Amino acid sequence: MLLLASLWSGFSDAQTWPLPAPGSRLVGANQFHVVQDDGGSLENIASQYGVGFLALRQANPGVDPWLPLAGTVLTIPHQVLLPETPREGIVVNLAELRLYYYPPGSNQVAVYPIGIGQLGGDTFTPTMVTRVSEKRANPTWTPTKNIRARYLAQGIELPAVVPAGPDNPMGHHAIRLAAYGGVYLIHGTNADFGIGMRVSSGCIRLRDGDIETLFRQVTPGTPVRIINEPVKTSQEPDGQYWVEVHQPLSQSLEDDPQTLPLTLSGRSQSLLDSPAVNAGVTEQSMNLRAGMPVNITHQQREPGAQML
Numbered sequence: 001m002l003l004l005a006s007l008w009s010g011f012s013d014a015q016t017w018p019l020p021a022p023g024s025r026l027v028g029a030n031q032f033h034v035v036q037d038d039g040g041s042l043e044n045i046a047s048q049y050g051v052g053f054l055a056l057r058q059a060n061p062g063v064d065p066w067l068p069l070a071g072t073v074l075t076i077p078h079q080v081l082l083p084e085t086p087r088e089g090i091v092v093n094l095a096e097l098r099l100y101y102y103p104p105g106s107n108q109v110a111v112y113p114i115g116i117g118q119l120g121g122d123t124f125t126p127t128m129v130t131r132v133s134e135k136r137a138n139p140t141w142t143p144t145k146n147i148r149a150r151y152l153a154q155g156i157e158l159p160a161v162v163p164a165g166p167d168n169p170m171g172h173h174a175i176r177l178a179a180y181g182g183v184y185l186i187h188g189t190n191a192d193f194g195i196g197m198r199v200s201s202g203c204i205r206l207r208d209g210d211i212e213t214l215f216r217q218v219t220p221g222t223p224v225r226i227i228n229e230p231v232k233t234s235q236e237p238d239g240q241y242w243v244e245v246h247q248p249l250s251q252s253l254e255d256d257p258q259t260l261p262l263t264l265s266g267r268s269q270s271l272l273d274s275p276a277v278n279a280g281v282t283e284q285s286m287n288l289r290a291g292m293p294v295n296i297t298h299q300q301r302e303p304g305a306q307m308l
Contacts (some may be wrong), residue, residue: 014110031076035068047101049076052113058291077292081244089223095230096246113196115205130179132222132306138164142239173215188255233268244293
């Protein structure tokens with residue numbers, strides 16, 4: 001029991017799960033939350049459970065995000081399919097607004113909600129394969145020329161360097177990535193809102209408690225992969241087929257992420273073409289885009305049944 005506690009104590013509020021067996025990608029389990037009187041907005045509830053705002057909203061369509069009705073039962077989306085990447089270092093999937101961290105030697109994965117770059121040519125978070133180049137506690141912030149111009153258009157004149165402290169939007173910890181000359185960071189925030197949304201100037205933003213934990217765990221040289229996969233699939237070792245569909249990232253304000261075309265990897269397309277897959281359930285998942293794993297097996301195995 002003491003060993004179990006020590007293994008989990010290093011991961012703070014992150015959703016941390018044992019890695020599944022080889023060939024499996026399904027981890028975690030959804031929870032349910034009953035909204036109380038004055039229970040707060042979906043953002044408050046998302047923060048309480050360590051999930052992102054949009055993830056919680058997509059998992060509960062039709063619920064008022066600002067004033068959910070007391071008694072409403074919310075699904076907390078803690079079950080996920082692991083991304084189709086090596087299980088090492090940091091993996092960010094932009095489309096699902098999540099960061100996965102595979103601590104070396106732990107046989108576990110920690111899942112964090114993130115904020116990413118907003119719409120716009122110079123604020124979009126790019127995909128990349130890179131590594132951690134530097135860690136810095138209490139970082140200063142040096143706004144780029146484009147960022148300063150954008151703030152100035154809103155009547156805010158930024159200084160050349162914003163010192164560490166409560167007015168610094170990078171929070172208390174920053175992890176620099178080597179790609180693109182080191183301009184992209186994984187960092188905290190001084191805001192109470194925006195995790196699980198597209199709100200940054202291109203960097204990857206975590207809640208302060210989450211970045212503090214991740215900052216302690218990673219070291220320079222840690223591999224980092226940033227991908228953009230709105231559709232994830234898996235054929236599990238028990239023969240069951242699963243799909244997890246997220247809204248793709250909009251490219252302009254006119255785009256509707258609920259109707260934008262979905263891009264699938266060749267592996268995912270091949271899996272979905274299997275005769276063992278229920279095409280109707282798959283189509284429903286593609287249209288709903290709820291961001292949670294759905295069993296799409298044509299004949300699902302009964303609970304407790306054994307594979308022969």
